[in-house]
Structure formats: structure tokens, C-alpha cells
Amino acid sequence: MDTLSASRPIDDGRDHGAHYLAGDCAGQNFYAIDRGLRDLLPLYLSPDDFRRLEPHFDRLGVLAGSRLDELARTADRHPPVVNPRDRFGRDEDFICYHGSYREMEQIAFGDFQFHAMSHRGGCLGMDRPLPAVAKYALQYLFVQAEFGLMCPISVTDTSIHLIRKFASAELKDYLLPRMLSADPAIQWKGTQFMTERAGGSDVGAIETVARLADGEWRLYGDKWFCSHADADVALLLARPEGAEAGTRGLALFALPRRLKDGRRNSYRIVRLKDKLGTRSMASGEIRLEGAVAYLVGDIEAGLKQMMEQVNLSRLSHGVRASAMMRRCLNEAMVCAKSRVAFGRTIIDYPLLRRQLLKIAVAVEQSVSMFLFAAGAMDRANAGGKDAEALLRILTPLLKFRACRDNIPVATGAMEVRGGNGYIEEWVNARLIRDAHIGVLWEGTSNINALDIITRAVAKSRAHEALGTALGTLLNETATLPAGFHQRLGTTLNRALSFAERVAGDRALEANARAAASGLYHATSAVLMAWEATRPGVDARRALVARLVLDFRLSAPDPLEPASFDWEGEAAELIFSDRQVSLDEVVPWLA
Numbered sequence: 001m002d003t004l005s006a007s008r009p010i011d012d013g014r015d016h017g018a019h020y021l022a023g024d025c026a027g028q029n030f031y032a033i034d035r036g037l038r039d040l041l042p043l044y045l046s047p048d049d050f051r052r053l054e055p056h057f058d059r060l061g062v063l064a065g066s067r068l069d070e071l072a073r074t075a076d077r078h079p080p081v082v083n084p085r086d087r088f089g090r091d092e093d094f095i096c097y098h099g100s101y102r103e104m105e106q107i108a109f110g111d112f113q114f115h116a117m118s119h120r121g122g123c124l125g126m127d128r129p130l131p132a133v134a135k136y137a138l139q140y141l142f143v144q145a146e147f148g149l150m151c152p153i154s155v156t157d158t159s160i161h162l163i164r165k166f167a168s169a170e171l172k173d174y175l176l177p178r179m180l181s182a183d184p185a186i187q188w189k190g191t192q193f194m195t196e197r198a199g200g201s202d203v204g205a206i207e208t209v210a211r212l213a214d215g216e217w218r219l220y221g222d223k224w225f226c227s228h229a230d231a232d233v234a235l236l237l238a239r240p241e242g243a244e245a246g247t248r249g250l251a252l253f254a255l256p257r258r259l260k261d262g263r264r265n266s267y268r269i270v271r272l273k274d275k276l277g278t279r280s281m282a283s284g285e286i287r288l289e290g291a292v293a294y295l296v297g298d299i300e301a302g303l304k305q306m307m308e309q310v311n312l313s314r315l316s317h318g319v320r321a322s323a324m325m326r327r328c329l330n331e332a333m334v335c336a337k338s339r340v341a342f343g344r345t346i347i348d349y350p351l352l353r354r355q356l357l358k359i360a361v362a363v364e365q366s367v368s369m370f371l372f373a374a375g376a377m378d379r380a381n382a383g384g385k386d387a388e389a390l391l392r393i394l395t396p397l398l399k400f401r402a403c404r405d406n407i408p409v410a411t412g413a414m415e416v417r418g419g420n421g422y423i424e425e426w427v428n429a430r431l432i433r434d435a436h437i438g439v440l441w442e443g444t445s446n447i448n449a450l451d452i453i454t455r456a457v458a459k460s461r462a463h464e465a466l467g468t469a470l471g472t473l474l475n476e477t478a479t480l481p482a483g484f485h486q487r488l489g490t491t492l493n494r495a496l497s498f499a500e501r502v503a504g505d506r507a508l509e510a511n512a513r514a515a516a517s518g519l520y521h522a523t524s525a526v527l528m529a530w531e532a533t534r535p536g537v538d539a540r541r542a543l544v545a546r547l548v549l550d551f552r553l554s555a556p557d558p559l560e561p562a563s564f565d566w567e568g569e570a571a572e573l574i575f576s577d578r579q580v581s582l583d584e585v586v587p588w589l590a
């Protein structure tokens, strides 16, 4: 559903056959070509915020398709390197980054100020913090070019959140002026170190110890996965000596890289990980050797407090997956519309169309889901209790399903490009490598699915808020054909009951992922159907909603042709370059 014109060599007789190859999205404005996002932002943002921020979406869209994309490609090829000592032989480790990474940091932390935009005015000309919808839309545009750096950006943002919410006034005074700054000379960036060899999913197994001596906390232990390893302030979990075992004995600490007198704190980056993806960004192992740290908030509520950071990161991970999927779709569409095989442009082949449809469905679902979740966050921040419950369940739903979808989408987009998709000069190979981390960090798929079913549904009953919110939206979609409207309602109710059944019976735990997927798909179908009925929104979102019902919420018979009589026409409409009205799609919604 995008208007794309490929960057591609012209056959001028001197290109040595280059024009045979499909082009790519280089040079495009990633905001301008994203009809889904452009249609939906005015729905999820206030008119005033949209008017003030749209020039920045557009500016970032241009950057993401040009300079940022070039920098990301270079940074991926020149990963960071850790040096254990400085040139005088002092044990002061430091990480060397390529200039391309530093320039991306300047765009992110200096120009757009992603890290601070939720916490203070003064970012992008706003006199107050940006709404969550705008922040995540900007993350989505940025990540279409660069994924690795979004980890340090997001984790600085979420560290600031935790410090603002839980730290003592003294600790806030010490950390926040630097962390909120956009001046690289004084700015401190944040990160989060939780995982140890003994425990990633099983956080309660953490072995790092916190010792209180002369009024000062000192940390001893080993952190096994530390992204943004050289951050200026790390939030981490450790067990105060004598505290009980398990998650209840964990406290939250802020660990500065440098002490107040300027000396390095007592911890070392032992080595950096040689990673499949996110190669521009440094993930390492950290040994804590009596490092000075500051207790954050309630000593007995460490994990509970840190879960706020985890949940914010999970939402951002869903947005990042959505962004990478959009890039995959855009790249795939450019290929499909320009590559010729057997005398026809490949988009004309039914098998390829189905591949593209499947990619497009996953992309549009994720965009609706992240905007809906971000909208709930804005209402929750304004005190809405129902919105808080909604956000509680939407966050892991988005993280779980969008990150999983990102993997087949990235592979599918590579396949559409053919052999070139496997070659590192094209963006597809990096998109595949980067896609896989989404199902690992901030909890694997199982851990997120269990969070949805055993906590958000069973304990918090957050699915009830979801059902109510979606019921309200369904009531606003009377312009949809009655049969389709009813199908949406029935599917939603079945998804909610399935989740509730699994949540209520430990013997059904192995169904947690299926139940979580059902909730995600049903929610996204209702959202897209509702969005399609709003003025100014391309009505093809309703077609995509039907595809969700047909592709993702119906079990095909593997021994029967899975062809829909309307698939050809639907693909025709979905892949056309024009805006489509509700009247035009109604025949396909019966």
C-alpha cells in the first residue's frame, strides 16, 4: 500500500546489464512512501501535535532513506572494538566506534533527542514532552535505516524513566541533568544489565551481590549480556547481602561508569560479543569488582521497578520489528514491480503475490498494534486506569508477535530479491540478521507469551479492558458489511475466551503462544477494520483485516488448495498505487 519508485540503473547502453537487477529503496522518503503510517498518525495524535510534528516525521523519513541508511550500512561493516587499557597502560577500557556510528548518535541524541523527548520540553520545537505515539512513530522511521543504535537510544530513554520515577531526589539531581542533555560533551547515556549466566529468563537466579560498607554500596559479580556496554550509567539488579533468594531479594542499582572524582568505577568490559546482528552496537560481558552503585527506590522492589524498564523496552522492540518489516515490504515491492522473469514482471505471478500479501499483512498489523499501544500509553500517562490495563496486555502482545513475524518477513523479502538478497551489499541480509534478536532480548517468545497468559490475563484481567476497548471500536464500524462486522466480533470473543481458558488451567500452558497469537491477530483485525472506516484512511486496511481472519485465524486444510476466489482481486487492489474508498472494498468483505 505504498507509492514507491525504485532507485535503479537506467538502460543507457553503458550499464553492462545493471538495469536487469531490481532497484532498492535508497533515496526514498520513508515517511512519504508509508501510506499506512501517514493515514494513521492523524487518528492517533491530536490535530495540534500532528501539525507540529509532521515536518519532523518527514525530515526523518528523508534521512532514513538517505544519509542514515548509508551510515547504518557502514557501521554494520565496522563493528565496535574494545580496548582493555588506555595508551598509558592503565586498566581503563574503552570502546572504539566507527565515525559512521558517531554521526548516527549525533542525529539520534543531538538532533532528534529521542532519549529526552518523553521527559522534557525543548525537543523538536515542542514546549512539552512528546506523546508516546509520536516518539514510537519516530523510532519506527529511524529503525527502517538503523536498528543497532536504537538499543542505546531506547535504553537511555527508559533508564531516565526509572530514575525519574524511583530514585531519591539526591540521585536525580546527580544523574538527570546529564542524562537529559543533548550536548555530547556532558551527556550521560544509560543502559540496563540484568542477564547473568545463571539466569536470563530466570531472573531470580542472579548472583551479583551488593555489599553496604561505610554507607556506600559496592557490587561484585558478572553480567553476561550487556548491550551498550560502555554506557555512562547502567541500571542493574543485584542481591544485597543477606537478602532472600529469588526475585524478591533483588534490588535495583544505578552504576556510573565514572566516579564523582572522575576516576573509572571498579568494573571492566571483559570482552565484546561477536553477534549475528545488531553489529553496529557493542554488547559485552562485564565483571563487577567492587563497583560503586546507588540504590534506586525501594530495596525490596528491585525487579518490580525494573519491570517498568523491561516493559518500555518490549514496546520499543515491537516498534522496531514493525519498522524492519516495513523496510522489508518496501524493498520487496520495489523488486516485485521491477524484476522481470520469464517475460513478465514478477509481481504478476500468483505465488509471488501471495508471498507479498503475507508480508504486507504482518506489516500493517504491527503498525496498527504499535500505534494503538502507544495511544494507550498516552492515556495511561494522563491517569486512565483502563488504558493502563490495555497497555499492560498490548505491550507483550506486540513484542511477542511482531518480533516473531519479523523473521519470516525478513526471509520472505530476501527471497523476493532473489540471490542478491543474500549478498551483504543489499540491505536484506542485515535485516535478516537483525530480525532474530527480537525473539531473545527482553524475554524470549515463551517468556512473553507466559507474561500475557499467566500475568496479564490470569492475574491482571487486562484482557477484559482489551475486550471493552475493541468492543467500543466495533460499535463505531457500522458502515462495514454486517457479515464481516459479525465475523470480527465473533473472532474477537473466541480469542478472548481461548486466552482465558489457557490462563485458567495450568495443564493448557503449552497453548500460551497460540492463545497470545490469537489475541494479537483478533485485536489487529478489529483495529484495521475500524481504522478503515475513519475519514481519510485508505479503506484497504479493511481488506488486510479480512486477510488476517483468512490467513492467520483460520486453519487451512494442507491437502486442499488454499485459494480464495477473491485473492487475485484483493492483491490487485492492495498493490495498486492509489487511495481506495470503503465502497470499493465492501464487495470483498462479505
Ligand SMILES: Cc1cc2nc3c(=O)[nH]c(=O)nc-3n(C[C@H](O)[C@H](O)[C@H](O)COP(=O)(O)OP(=O)(O)OC[C@H]3O[C@@H](n4cnc5c(N)ncnc54)[C@H](O)[C@@H]3O)c2cc1C
Binding pocket: 192, 193, 194, 195, 199, 200, 201, 202, 225, 226, 227, 228, 275, 278, 283, 437, 440, 441, 442, 443, 444, 445, 446, 447
Ligand atoms: C545480543 C544480545 C544482547 C543482549 N543484551 C542484553 C542487555 O543489554 N541486558 C540484559 O540484561 N540482557 C541482555 N541480553 C540477554 C537476553 O535478554 C537473554 O538472552 C534472554 O532474556 C534469554 O535468557 P537466556 O539467554 O539466559 O536464555 P534462557 O533463559 O536459558 O532460555 C533458554 C530457553 O528456555 C526457554 N525457557 C525458559 N524458561 C521457560 C519457561 N518457563 N517456559 C518455557 N520456556 C522457557 C526460553 O524461552 C529459551 O528458549 C542480550 C542478549 C543478546 C543475544
